[in-house]
Amino acid sequence: MKKIQKRFILSLLIIIILIICYARYIEPEGLVVKKITIETDKEIEDCKIVFFSDTHFGALYNEKHAKKIVDTLNKQKADFIIFGGDLLDNYERDKENLDIEYLQKELSRIKAKSGKYAVFGNHDYGGGAYKIYQDFMNDCGFQVLVNEHIILENYQIDLIGFDDYQLGQTEPSFYHLETDQFHLIATHEPVISKLVQGSGDSFVLSGHTHGGQVMIPYITKKLLPVGCDQFIKGFYTAQDIHSEYSIQLYVSSGIGLTKYPFRFLNTPEIIEVNLIKRKQ
Secondary structure: OOHHHHHHHHHHHHHHHHHHHHHHHHHHOOOEEEEEEEEEEEOOOOOOEEEEEEOEEEEOHHHHHHHHHHHHHHHHOOOEEEOOOOOOOOOHOOOOOOOOHHHHHHOOOOOOOOOOOEEOHHHHHHHHHHHHHHHHHHHOOEEEEOOOEEOOOOOOOOEOOOOOOOOOOOHHHHHHOOOEEEEEOOOOHHHHHOOOOOOOOOOEOOOOOOOOOOOOOHHHHHHOOOOOOOOEEEOHHHHOOOOOOOOEEOOOOOOOOOOOOEEEEEOEEEEEEEEEOOOO
8 A cells, every 4th residue: 555655656746747847848938829710790801910928038038039939920921910018027137138139130020011019018117118118119110009099991990009907007988999990909908808898899919817827727817917807818709708899809828937937738829810801
């Protein structure tokens, strides 16, 4: 009996060590492209939107990962590229060791047929990053949207970028969408999907959650940061959001690392959205 117990304990320890090694050294180095299709009855021009978020370049996820990210983004041949915020993990803490010039060179290589856009995340305000974020992204060819609408006329899409929910400033009235167009919404925190009101179809792209970064049943959801609400990762319908409006949400588990150097059951991801007009 004691031999069986010892073998069980030894086997359990080996499994735990293997999981820790995988979560520390293997999964964080991965990168997958998840493809989804969004249909609408609105008169839009079909297009491809590629979304990435939460790179958290810094002490736990160095800027040398940028090349792989950019190469993967460019392979998707996007009409639009949108960045969902949290570029750097903690600028003040990491700035002496960050190769900002290299990072700018790489992000400037990102190609999109009709535009590159970005929004603020909470880490883009926190840690002193607010001093550089907007200028840095502009220099990389991104237009940073801070509570702004842009009508993408060739596609008949209303692109909206909300400021960060936690550290930014957004007037409640701005969440009321008055146009009847298709609304493509970029925001960092998924909870904003519950604040959006108005006519038209809306599709929200967000990040922030990292999918919990380490997925542990029943525990991860309780440890999610402010601004996540009940959303962890993946696709959510209007019913899931408890909204009476025509709205859908996708929450990306992001790319980088924060707080601890592990990812488990949350492989870094890029989202490819194929937006199409529904066939009658």
